[in-house]
Amino acid sequence: MSKTTILFFTQLLCGIGHFQTDVTINKIQIESDPETSAQAGSPITLTCSVSIVAAPGLPKNISYLFYKGSQNNFLLNTSMTTEPKYSFTIQSARATHTGYYVCVVKLGNQTATSETYIEVTGQIQRPRLTIQPMKVIEGNEIELRCDAAEEIPPLEFTFYKYKNGKPSLVGQRGTDAKFVTHTLKVTETTDQVYSCKVKGKSLSTTSSYSESVTITVQDPFSSHLFTIEPQSRIFEGDDFVIRCTVQMSSLILSDTKTELTITKGTTMITKSITDEAKISKKATADDTGQYTCHAKWKETLKILEKQVTVAVPVSKPSLRLTAFNSIVAQGDRLQLTCAVVRGSWPIIYTFYKGTPEKYFHQSILNATAGVYIIPSADTADSGEYFCRAENNAGVKHRCERSQNININVKGTKPIRLEYHVPRILSLLVLFLICRYVHVKYRKNKRRKIMTQQNQGSVKENNVVVYSKVKEKAHPNEEEDYINIPSSKGTGTDSECDCEIN
Template identity: 25%
Template sequence: MLLWSLLIILAPASAQADGLTLLAPSSVFEGDRIVLSCQEEKKRKIKTMTYYKDETELLSLKKFSNFPIQRANFSDSGNYHCTATVGFWSWKETSQTVNIKVQELFRRPVLTASSFQPTEGGPLTLTCETRLPPQKSGVRLQFRFFRDSQALGSGWSRSAELHIPAMRTEDSGSYRCEAETLMSRIRKWSPQSQIHVQRIPISNVSLETQVPGGQVIEGGKLDLLCSVAEGTGDITFSWHREATGPSLGKKTQRSLTAELDILAVRESDAGGYYCTADNGHEPIQSKLLNILVRIPVSSPVLTITAPRAPAMVGDMVELHCEALRGSPPIVYQFYDEDVSLGNSSAPSGGGASFNLSLTAEYSGNYSCEADNGLGAQRSEVVTLSISEADGCRGDLVIARALGGLFGVLAFTGGVVLFYYWSHKISGKSSATNTPRGVSSPNPQASTQPSPLFAMEDLQPEYVNVGSVGVDVIYSEVMGFQQPEDSANNRKPSLENKDSQVIYSSVKK
């Protein structure tokens, strides 16, 4: 009877479920802090308290206490209840079961891109997309992006976007993003996405130079600029001469243009040039560019050609000026001292001539100048001497001939006059002057002069007055006349000179 009474008293105590209550939040998001509290409504003394999840004991305590979950995650979802022993008799009470479902704070992010096959050199925008529930709209998130496990940009950012201004071929790879709450540090990764950067093939390759007309001066600098209209990525440029083997140079760079410098151009560098460009598809060649190397003129050489040596007045001489090196056309200028005589052009190179008819004034120093637009060069001075001897000699020959002719005529006339005069004198003397002591059997005969006397008295006298430096001999012929009042003196007196004639003769 006593035992039965005890059973009746104890049965209600163990069956009471409403005396113990488990308190839990109505909604739980991952990362939230959860506090489970087991409350005894009748305020009886709790001796022990135990918390359970899905009938698994979580925590057993010998005093009243709450059960905290610091950061809830999906594994914390389940059915929770608690038990307690209370009262003097250590009655065991059990709470109701509470179901806790931990909700996703934000969705797993998804990486999106403005293009998953962007063009090399073009921009790309990556977006880490996720969404917070309305109840958690105030939660702050931060993001970061990765390519092949390498963080991009500056790391964590409050922006869900990453802008890449220019993609390169090496930027191809596997991309993903990560989102994280600032407070609870809930992190989530997006699935990986493949991005393949597309290259633009090379097109419209051209070669040009900075020198006008493709003409460069020997010894100067030649810049060969190779450029492409389109093409992305690292481009390999190479320069070539026509019909030659190895390239003149190569450059690989991320640019649409590249330049090759030839510092000192030689004459042998003239010819056709071209360049090629390649960014991994196939090499593209430019059109041929012809380079002309212009050579400044060298110091010219002046030669003077005359028909005889030495040159005479009236001769036609040729002045020839020639520069051994120099690109045509070349203009030659001729000078007498520093006075310009004229110019002559050599359109195809070589030398040029200038003809000159000599006068006495053209004796002097001559020079010439060559110019092809790259700098004029002057020759050395050549002296030209002009002789007048042959001209004077010709005049002297004429003078001698005329002098000889007039001399012969004068001599002949003088002899005739002298002969006539001498006969006139002898006639007079025969009539008036008969020598003493000489008888004349023939009076008529005695009137005739003696031939010996006549020849002795009338013989002409030549005096050579000497040479004047040329081959002409001047002579003086004098005639003597006897005075009519001197009958006894038969010799002519030298003091009475009747006439005087000067003759000239030409030596042969």
């Protein structure tokens, strides 16, 4: 190759390198019209201008990109032109247009940015809510979509569910898009009405509620029945049938089976994964209680309850007499008790004397015994007594009669030792005390006489001598004066005055 050719290629390569390095972005600036603030609904024009230094004849294709947000959150517009200035217009500004705007210029392998802040006063657009699907069964999920097409992200969306006309929050989410979706599960058939709101992330103002959307929510069980036969009153020995049935909604397409459970109180009796749970038996008194039918599909649970009372006929009553030692004396308290071992309430207790044609007392009680009391028995209360107990615990009225008992009320009260024992004991104790005092007194008296004789204190000629004898049996005793007869006279000892009745 000749030297001329090599020189040509060398100059060509150097020229290319000169093109890549001789294009420089000198200055970039973004401006807005209006400059710092705008009213909602008015247009906002953003203009990005750039100053470029380039060699003559070199191409100058400039890329302009407009973003909302200082972090280039949302791209508003992009364009490429050779002009050193480019404008982009927001036709109808909203409150969410408030914020930083960034212009990015790209030229070759060079990039430059500039930003400005604009505040827009006014209301935020009312969003639009859509829901899919519109027909669901309780326990299924729905998707809510809230749109704010004319607002500028970043935005925050809030979803609400209405209960008795009052909204309650069910979801909240921020996004750099103009819409957001939220999925939730319908837990009750009353979860039918929804709405949403939107606000700018950096704003305190919020839009009004969207128009509410109403969906159709069906119970997964189109029918749920709990039957007990016989339907009216159940008597002991009857054929007793409990049946729990369910029919599922036509909207259910899954293979999930329904679980049916019958319980009595807290005890499970039977369980089934078909459309029926059933119990058949002869009714007994133990079958009385609260029964519950549980129908469960996924997380949906339905409960039906029924009270069962098995009526039991009364047993033969027994008549008992309450009296001391089965002896009834005039003036005694007399109690008659008519009792049954079993029988459904209420029970009618009737007391008779002598003849079954006429009763003297009757009571209707929720109890297994009836009582009649004579506070003070009289001889006229003597006679033959019996009672009857009855209830409606069978196909026919059930009535049972007790045995007969004879009561004889005595006119004179017998002497009862138990009444006199306390008195006898008290008199005996009093007698023993008096006897002890008497013996003690006589001993003291003799001792004093002997002491006086030894001291020569007795006077002669039958003169009565009074001697003062001081003897304290206890520290607090008073001094006693004793009349002592002369040695020539006669005297008698004092006796105890205790009277024993």
